[in-house]
Amino acid sequence: MNPAALALALGAALSIAVAGAFGMEVQIVSVRAAERGPSDAELQPLRARLRRLVGYRSFRVVQQERRQCSWRNTEEFAIPGGRSLRVLPKGMQDQAVMMQVRLLDGRRRLVDTDIRLRNRGTMLLGVGRQAGRADGALIIMLRAEAQ
């Protein structure tokens, strides 16, 4: 085999491997929303936006996790309350991260969606009854950043 062609093929294979290894970073922050009570300092910048979106006044971080995900590999994140969030990064399109997101309650799919989220953007998933209920709500913040 021609040495130049061999080097080219190895280079291409290495590039593909590197591209696969550097997928995207997913950050999941689980937040408890309540009608009354203090809010965490780190959520203060988001408090007004969250209040407009979900109607609650108090927001406290319950759990957070940051994980590196490779393209086309499903990652599962544990969510408070025995739930889980499965994220399948599919690729990039026009500066947006394409991914499949599933929120599961045991084996039951609460949400199953395909989204395109702007790179370094955040989207939310909320679980709860209408605002004003004493049991509050669970807010899941999903941030995706492609490498």
Place this chain on the structure above:
Amino acid sequence: MTCADVERLVDAFADAELPAPTMLAVARHAAGCTACDESVRGLQALHDSVARVVRDELDALDLSDVWSAVAAAADHVDARRSWSRRARAVPAAVAALAVAAAAVFWLQGVRVVPTRVASIGPPLARRTLPNQAFIDRLAGKDLKLRREPRSGTTIIWVNAASGGFGR
């Protein structure tokens, strides 16, 4: 009645324009006067000849298309009169409303042009909000989708019990 009288009246006699007594007097004189009789007969022959020529010319005229053309012209005139009658029948308030509506429509049309031009701007990707998300598919039970307009933050809300917050 003398020859001079007949000579003066002969044209009117040939055209039968004289009063009956005068016509009779001219005829009696011509019957007894050869010169006047020839003058009257010559003039009547000329009169008959002219009348025949005119009659022949009239008979030669083709008037078959005249009435269809007249009918078409009459319809056109009727139509114009009908529109003018309808316009006159519309109340002034309705006419004013129609004019105002036309003016508004025209102004809207003028305003549309810069809007279209403005839409030809930078690509959508450059104008997207920091948290802009597009939902290509969404499945689940009792879901609501909300979006915060300033940042484009999207939330998919599941109407279910929060399920507690312990690990």
